[in-house]
Amino acid sequence: MNERLTNLRQRVRQRQQTDERTTPAPDVWAECEAQKLGWMQRSAQRTRRMCEAERPVIWPEERIVFTRTIPETPPIYTESQIAEMTRGRILHELGPISNICADWGAVLADGLLTRRRIAQAARQRLADNPEAVEFLDAAIETIEAVLGLAARYAEAARAAGRRDLAEILEHVPAQAPRTFHEALQSLRLLQAVVWLSGHYHVGLGRFDQYMWPYLWADLQTGRLDLPAAEELVADFFIALNKDSDLYPGVQQGDNGQSLMLGGVTPRGEDAVNELTSMVLRAARDLSMIDPKINLRISTQTDLELLSLAAELTRKGLGFPQYSNDDLVIPALTAHGYDLEDARNYTVAACWEFIIPGKGMEVVNIGAVSFPHAVDQAIRQGLRQNEDFDAILERIRTNIRDQTEARLADYRKLFLPPAPYYSVLMDGCLATGRDLSHGLRYNNFGLHGAASANAADALAAVKRFVFEEKSLPPAELIAALEADFEGYADLRDALSHQAPKVANRDALADEMLVFLFDCFADACEGQPPNPRGGILRPGTGSAMYYVWLARGREAMREPVVGATADGRRSGDFFSANLAPSLGVRADSPLKVFESFSKIDYRRICNGGPVTIELSDSVFRNQEVIRKVAMLVRSFARMGGQQLQINSLNAETLFAARQHPERYPNLIVRVWGWSGYFCELAPEYQDHIIQRCLYQMAE
Amino acid sequence: MKKGIVFDIKEFAVHDGPGIRTTVFLKGCPLRCSWCHNPEGISPKPQILHTPIGTRLAGEEYTPRGLADLLNQQATFLTENEGGVTFSGGEPLFQADFLIETIALLDEIHLLLDTSGYAPTQDFARLAARVDLIYLDMKSLDAQVFRQYCGGDLAVILANLEQLKTMSTPVVIRAPLIPGVTDSIQNMTAIARAAASLPTLQRVDLLAYQVLAAAKYPLAGLSYNPGFDEKRSPQIHGETFDKAGIPWRVV
């Protein structure tokens, strides 16, 4: 990194951009009330008024501009108005559409003027369809707002003597970029306005695919060489880190600015290009939490690329996250995705597979708590003196009930209009339909949370109560109800002598597979959702590894007390696919073996296997290559998605004691990475525990 | 069948030889190096370790068949990843018969013997002939220092060095750099000379001493008295090896 970039990065890490946040938010609600606007119009009004109010900021060392000066996103309705208008319906999370991916490639290539022409043509064609007209007017209003914002930035650039920037901003995002630099600037502005419009978890999709033609052309003509191009990528990434603290999430860093690399083209050819490795290098050298890098791999992926990815892992950022095309693409086609679209998948905020531009999917409608299903079945079944099969049957029923309950809520889902986001999607303008009415893919996704703990609990009961008959059912129930108070020996046996997932134990693995089979059956048994979508079962937990253990206000999912894997009430579950906390599992191989047994043709919503490697593993280039081989083995063994954390227990302890000394320490939390010292203590504890028990050195 | 005592089997071992390896740590060692980084490997008997996250038994009995089966299951994975199995310790030759029997039951797989060379020549020769690579520890070639810090008779090592000269198994010499004990120019020169005399020598690895070892002693109920200044960093006399035309590196 050169001096300019080093300074710029430093400036952003010191959060100097927050000094720019002095513009008051326009009172959009009052304006909308005065004009008696409807929801669609209000959405457009907010986008327009935010664009108008934003004050251009141009730092002398910047080459990709846009900095937020309005820290908040003003409401367009009061909370009581929203409650009134959505009576009998539910909103997803905060309400506005989130966690999808725009068709960035097509929007960039069109430019906003072309998109406006498409909207105007549709408006003429659909003139007698008032709903379409309302939507298209709103969409055009947002397009003009973005053009206006770009024009004001161009003026400011001229005033600041930055002719280079002015010329770029006079051209994009209105028109197709002529250069790689223009493409990056265009994307920055287009994406920033999605955030300004109140949407969140705004992913960047297959960056190395849609950006490559611009870079390629520049390389051909000699306008750029590789180092100069890499510098621009770094500029762009630094810009992505400027406002990310303003984006909503469960914890600081959980902002869903994910970016996908590699994989195959829609025609099935290898899609890796020069930009793929360039992004990995730039992310490695910057070491910032945004964007969250993902890499599509297969058994064929080149070790050199994987080595570069491992160098990024070594930085301790918790990414890249790997998705295995060999499993993901067939799973998607098996679930109704066209082959070309399946080949074009990216991930949502965390890991869920979605199709850029074509998916209005809600991939995280909630979680099925496996520990709850197992715990209920154990307590009730053992009380009734049932045999093990009857307990399994109870689990099957419980998982189906939980699945139905989660889906029942979402049958009433209300998606608010999103005219600006619709501009960026495939086909909304041509058809005159807002994306909230649905796109090509309208599936829901459900997390299958805390599977390892649940499988361990079930395996312990099978072994001790049914096979060895060494544990009387009444004693187990009493121990669970007492939260193991007075049952230290039993708890020790359950924790340390029972079969465990990720320990090459056939029984524990069999229970794991059983749980996911039940889950897949439950999802496949559901009628389509109101937009015709299916329900996709996943292996992620998101924040439910904490919530299902400790409860959370307004959470629909059930909370569990002490469990038969020896876990005490309130203790965390393991996140995503990882051995239960406290289970010694220092062999990544054993972890892979267990989780590769899941049937990923059916379990297709994503959710990574998570392993921890000590940072001392990454001593030299030779070892980096071995980590790359490990990732390739993961693909060969039939793993679907993988996340590797590089951790150092001593550093984590020290950081908790002296946070001021570790402002840059980054860790992976669940589907995202954040600064360790900015996390709530319970998340910090979870990471330290993972580190103590499950780290391979 | 002779049974063996193993105190750890580490998968995804990335610092114990080429490629991704599984390292089998055999329990028991005739030496007592004051800096030993595997104190739980010294006693030949199973023992309980008290760690910050609970107690753990170090030392499990295996039959050659049991151990070979376990390793054979990983053979494809290890071979695909340019690796294999490393036998380490303690001192693996301390259980030479068990090891010989185990190796006889293994599938085609790259084997590395990580040894101090402190064993009867007959055992050393049998095993050296059956592995693909030897990591031979060379601590001090000064008989007195060796006796004082490692508790052994240097003649045993020298005899095995002679033996090795007659064999075709590739060797890497591994020299732990213990500040003020083994890192002297005299010792390095002696090691370079010994290394140069080995026709199958690949290179010399200089092992920079790990202070971390200290943390493991209390776990095994031992106290740590290294008898040298563990905070000093060791001297690295690479030029000695350069002069002798021997490839070397610090690891």
Ligand code: SF4
């Ligand atoms: S030879 Fe190795 S295992 Fe034996 S005491 Fe010395 S360092 Fe420890």
